[in-house]
Amino acid sequence: MIHTMSRVLVAELRQHVGDTVSVCGWVNTLRLQRRMQFLVVRDHTGLVQVTHRRAGAGDAIEAALETLTAESAVRITGSVVDNPIVKLGGLEVVPDRVEVLNKAEASLPIDEHTGLDHRLDWRFLDVRLRPQAQLLFAVQTTFEQGLREYAYGQGCTEMHTPKLMGTASESGAEVFEVGYFGRSAYLAQSPQFYKQMAIAAGIDRVFEIGPVFRAEPSFTSRHATEFTGVDVELAWITDVEDVMRFEERMLAHGLAKVAERHGEAIRAVFGVEVQVPVVPFPRVAMAKAQEILRGTGWAPEAAKGDLDPEGERRLAAHIRGTTGHEFAFITHYPTSVRPFYHMRPAHQPDVTLSFDLLWKGLEITTGAQREHRYEVLVKQAAEKGMSTEALQDYLNAFRYGCPPHGGLGMGLGRVLMLMLGLDSIREATFLFRGPNRLTP
Structure with a gap:
């Protein structure tokens, strides 16, 4: 031997x-x-x-x-x-x-000139052959480590919530239905409801990095049907500002860790500089954002109180030009474009205490203060035309003393794509899943 x-x-x-x-x-x-x-x-x-x-x-x-x-x-x-x-x-x-x-077969199915779609068919070889793909996953690991470090330092408990649900979450749209012992189950669009249950369970601050499923027939460079979500939920908050403060500091910590460990390699391989952002990030209320956009010739009426990708890009360019910031929180979205569980300020019931975080003109996060009062949640669900019967397990969490809380959900792939200057989220994922891709 x-x-x-x-x-x-x-x-x-x-x-x-x-x-x-x-x-x-x-x-x-x-x-x-x-x-x-x-x-x-x-x-x-x-x-x-x-x-x-x-x-x-x-x-x-x-x-x-x-x-x-x-x-x-x-x-x-x-x-x-x-x-x-x-x-x-x-x-x-x-x-x-x-x-x-x-021994490898004599002729490889891909080379450096192969297009992305065919490279994804042979993703194991694609990653092995390209230093930038190897570096991507090293960066992902370091970034996640930084996020976890910050979350742990802030007293977060890391949770693992179910990805199979007995009822379709939120509105029931854009969910994958799967067979489940003779009945239907649904793949979780978000750990949202379960994070809130953990808050109601007395777990003060909750953190999860895990899979998220969205049955969106979207073919853009920023959408996937399965992606990794970074989710946080914080109890006993004073207002939604507490959530935004947590996120901007968590991101700055994660990016600083990447810059320190991989900054030189990223510069050499991707030709980009990892900038550690200064906190706080600018905050712009949606009403003000639309006013700014009207000044650039954008027609916000078409978006019904929300931002389309062009609006996001224009707004981010304006904020970068006036403040120098690549990151910006857009706050106070109208109730019409936000879920029923987002809290509404008493003096302004037509908006929500919610936010999106834009980075380089792309939305990477949605967050909000949640409504924690049972009777208000029931009323807001009814206004949205939702059946409270299907939501009863969720609503029960608010009947026995649930504290004020808020949280956020961030797409890991989008963050990596923007950090490294990639053209598509398909390259920021090991094995991409989209409407036309279930293999390998």
């Missing part, structure tokens, strides 16, 4: 000059010359050259290298040599043993 020594990552080879090590990775390129064989091996940390001088008949290493194809998985065991002539870090590995762990 062959004893295999511990794997050493390419990025750590400089510490092992003169040692015999094992490097595991994929065949990046092969140059098989008359006297020498050169192989570049790639792992997730970088590239290293493997150099072998041919020895003729009976040379097992020579024979193994001759059989290799691009993207074959290999384990190379050999000595690490300092060689300034080698362009890849001034190091090479001189092999004692070459193990072909899984």
Whole structure:
């Protein structure tokens, strides 16, 4: 039996000059010359050259290298040599043993010129072959770590809420219906109701990062039918400002962590600078936003008190021009475009204590202070034409002393897309799901 020594990552080879090590990775390129064989091996940390001088008949290493194809998985065991002539870090590995762990088929189905749709068909190869995709998921991990750090530091409890619901949430629109032991269940559009139940359960501050499902037949660069949501719910708030303050600081913390750990790599690979935003972000009430937009020639009447994508872009450009901020909260949306559970100020019942957060002209968050009084919730649901019978489990959470609370839901993919300057949310997701894509 062959004893295999511990794997050493390419990025750590400089510490092992003169040692015999094992490097595991994929065949990046092969140059098989008359006297020498050169192989570049790639792992997730970088590239290293493997150099072998041919020895003729009976040379097992020579024979193994001759059989290799691009993207074959290999384990190379050999000595690490300092060689300034080698362009890849001034190091090479001189092999004692070459193990072909899984030989790749000779012709790859994608290359650097392949269009996005076809690349998504072969997403595992697409991610493996492109440094920017590898970096994306490292950034995602660091960003989530930053969000969690901030949430934990603010006393949040991380929850995992059900993704199967017995009744369609909110209005019942845009939900996926699934068979469930002879009856219907629905995939959760949001953990909204369950977050609020956790608040009613006495869990002071709630935080979740998990899947969200939206049955929207949208084919835009910013929509997906399944995405990762970042959700927060805070109890005992004074007003909706408490929620906005929490979010802007959480985002600034997460972005600072990304800038510190990956700023240089992001600059090199994506050509963008990760800016850590200054808090507080500007706040603009919807009525004022529409006034600003009318001044730019936009017709807000068409959007019925909401913002369409063009309106979001124009408004963000105006705010950036006047304040220098890339982020902006748009607040006090009309009741007509907000769910029944958003609180309404007593002196202004036609608006809600709600907000959207725009970043670079795109909505990344919706949030609000929730209505926590049972009788008001029942009244507002009836005004929206909703059956309180289907909502009874949810409404019960407000019958026995639920505190004032508010929260937010943020789309992780949209944030990553904007942070890295990507053209589409499809590239900010490992395996994208949209109306026309359920595979791989």
